Amino acid sequence: MTTLIRRRPALVALLTLALIVTALAAAGRLDAADTPRRGGVLLAVIGADPPSLDPHQESTFANIELVAPLYSTLLQLDPYAYPKIIGDLATEWKISPDGLTYTFKLHPDVKFHDGSPLTAADVKASYDKIIFPPAGVRSVRKNAYTAVSQVDAPDPTTVVFRLKFPSASLLANLASPWNVIFPKKYLDQDPNYFKTHAIGSGPFKFKNYTRGSTFEGERNPAYFVKDRPYLDGYKFYISPETSVRAAAIRSGRAYIEFRDLPSAEVEAIRKQLGDKVAVQETPMTGEWGIAINNTKKPFDDVRVRRALSLGIDRYTMAKVLQPLTGLRYVGGLMRPGSEWAMSPAELEKIPGFGRDAEKNRAEARKLLAEAGYPNGFKMVLKNRNVKLPYQDFAVFLIGEWRKIGIEVEHRPLETAAWFSDGQDTGNFEVIVAPTVEFMDDPDQFLGRYATGSTQNWGRFSDPQVDDLFSRQARALDHNERKKLINQMEKRVLENAYFMTGLWWSRNLVHWTKVRNYVAPPNHYTNQKLQDVWLAED
Amino acid sequence: MAINGSLLENAVAAEPATRPTWPAQLWGFARGKPLGAAGAMIIVGLLAVAVLAPTLAPYDPYLPDYGAQFSSPGADHWLGTDEFGRDVLSRVMHGARIALFVGFAASFLGCSLGGLLGVVSAYCGGTVDLLLERAMDVLLAFPQLILALAVASILGPAVPNVVIAVAIPIIPRAARVVRATALSIKENVYVEAAHGLGATHYRVIRQHLLPNVLAPYLIILTAQLGTAILAEAALSYLGLGAAEPTPSWGLMLSGSAPAYAEKAPWIGLFPGVAISLAVFGFSLFGDSLRDVLDPKLRGR
């Protein structure tokens, strides 16, 4: 009985989540059933300029939101049914029984914006640039394709991926919104050509970009999907100031902010505009956690690490931080609510995830005393100097750790310094370390816990974790893979090599006249805008 | 720019044979400079709050109360609570300590270093003067906030680092003013006489130059106090000031204030008022002090 009651909130949360997702999907379908109106320019606001226009070389929303409508990808995530994988350029595909050969058939008459046809050679050239980048060309996601030995284009409409070993995540990674297809002839001239140019085969053509100000695309009349897009074009206003973006939505000078606005702003917008705006609340494939430097004293002691994790009351944290920051769900290394996540019952058995906060704290104090710190100790928490959600997250943590006798000095750093301390030099004791990916893919989320991974900020090495990681990556059976994943999660969290904090959610605000946009649980996918239409200007 | 050498005469002339008692002096200041007196009162009030903050503040400024987030001002929390349920009044009171510390420490550090460089520069003359002056030129050519921003980026955000970041741009400004005065004093007969009598450089600087540059030093010190407090606020706004959860005024009105300005305006309103009041007090006082010490010294 008690367990049932204790579990209930988690159940309720999950059910609500499921309901929200279904409702949203339904809303999207409903819109789709309306008669779409042609024309109009979608006005949006965005919080940053991209370093370059080439998505292969970037990993920021500031890049993908702007350029995704200009390009096509081989596969894509279904805009209405995350995380289903559907074709974009590919019309069908076959996987050989041994899982080592993937054959894709391409849509036959696709044209680039410059009028030249898109063929298998362009797909091969683009993927070669991603998987085997030439010297002087960055490829941010190269490591996701270690299984691929070569890409072939036997005829203009066939692409074959050959693998060294089976990869459970390959299809998901081929649906990556970042892997856009470029025309080969420009890549041959200069592999970095698309850092400053944009020629794709997407629903929109590049029109204009003024750095720090605006980015515009216009309708591609020759788009290979019939009768799409509905919009005449789209225009992003670039403004790093949250209040300015919120004000733009409020005054109707922009209709949508794809990423996120703080709930306080959302509330104000809703109050003023009433049913002229809609808010889509979605979970996010992102987690805010804390990397612990396992090579530094006293954090090389598992008792100390575990005490730190036990000291955080994650359930109260979720309640407090959700309205402030959108950090909302208690979970392990895979997103709660996703197909890979452990059940709440399993999760609650892990130290620091139990629901009795007082008991956890007593346990933490006991562990600290055993480790030789009966009166606690002082430590420095490094962080990124971005207000939401980084600073608020840290404020909560500092208050929690104070309760178990750990005095924390908070040191927010500029992004560059935060990166270099966290990743490059390991010059930290504990540091706020978020994980955000484009979908709930285990390879993407778990790779960072393997020995020697550059994203392994905590610098720990556990052969058992490494083994579980590489086994799950090759496990083609879903249940088998899930079992391995959950084992790996437990291993990492029980030893507190790394501490998960909370999983993120977002408030996507848009004017209701923006139709047919269903927010996926991340801000990277479903940005092509091909089905979006405006009910009025 | 030329600052004429009348300061010395003024200082000498202002020293009557019998000094009035200090309450009388204060009264005289208050009568003659009511605005300055008002400024002084604000400063004294702030100092009192800063010193007594631990006893006066009704709550622990760091203690979150998740049952009382965004409480509007009322009986329990006179100035309301912030997004973590922390008492705004207590945070503003403790903030006075940080603001005054940064203000005094930074302007003291900057003015003292600058003043010293100014005196040395003026006294030594020649190559030393030329080199020091060029160094000051370089620092002066940087916009104040950009220099502070760069220094804060190097050192990372923490209160002592903010002090250094804010102090460095003050150095050349203080050096300029003090050097000008010191130059005019150096030319004076009695300094040469002291030299003639075999006084060491150190002795001449200490006994003759330093006391006489006290007036411009004090003037620039008070003038920079307010600037320093504002600079701290601006650095916090740009994310390079004190770190959460420190109750710094600048941080309080930069972090959460804009986002919650509509929902809970008191979060950002009171720290903003506190900053303005403090800077206002220092400026009023500084202005009047300048009038009293030397009406002709208008250098900034």
Added chain:
Amino acid sequence: MRTYLAKRLLLIVPTLLGVAAVVFLIMRVIPGDVSLLILGGDQTGRIDPQQLAALRHQLGLDQPLAVQFATWLWGVLRLDFGTSLWTGQPVIDEVLIRLPLSLEVAILATIVSVLLAVPLGMLAAVRQDTWVDYAIRVVSIGGQAIPSFWVGILVILFLVIYFGWGPPLEFTPPWVDPWANFQQLVWPVVTIGYRYAAVTTRMTRSTVLEVLREDYIRTAWAKGLRERAVVIRHALKNAMLPVITLVGTEFAFLIGGLVVTETVFTLNGVGRFVVDAVAHRDYPVVQALVFLIALSFVVVNLLIDLTYAWLDPRIRYH
């Protein structure tokens, strides 16, 4: 005069060299570098050490500091400020996109501040130690005391709630559409102008006061001219030089000092560009901007000093 001019011009060279060296060093001492940021993206890093090394090499960051500095300086001498490490565009292009906006705001703000400050400062001086004087001083000191970004935030909030005005999303140059341009910039200009008016008012007041004490003014007074005529004809003329000096220096600083206000109002100007560039560790951009700001400051100062020297020959021998 010619030797004085030569001497002053010569002194500029070490100053600018010093500025260049200091900003160069500062940027190299700041922890974290641009290649990490480029590779790391915005939220989570996924950085391959080999790629990092390759990128550092490509950007020339693996060369000795002295070489990097010399290369940069040689470029500056040929008016080539290099390319932005962050965007790959020529720095000068990036600056030119933003300069018109900052210049316009700075000029308009200066005009606003002079229009407000000169009459108010004079009034305060003429009515010294009356309630008018006190009121003007309290307001002007108060104006300096309020943090500019706080005013900006309050102004934006007020305007958004009551007038549906939002900060400009894109910049319309005045030669394209003057009315749109005015609507976009009026509030930032007023916010900045008010603050500088506060400084200038105090300056005007004290210089006018000083001039009023001079003998010839008393003489003019005694001759029975009307009060206003005296003030305007004599006092103002003589008091304006220091005020012009101040306005000139403020203007030079304003370009760089727009940092905070441009951030609050999200104006795509030079000030915000500096902050962004520092945050991105975009060395060539920061170096170029700080160098240009310092250059304009030095030049304005030179012009002011030359004017003084021209007016008062004694200064040349100082």
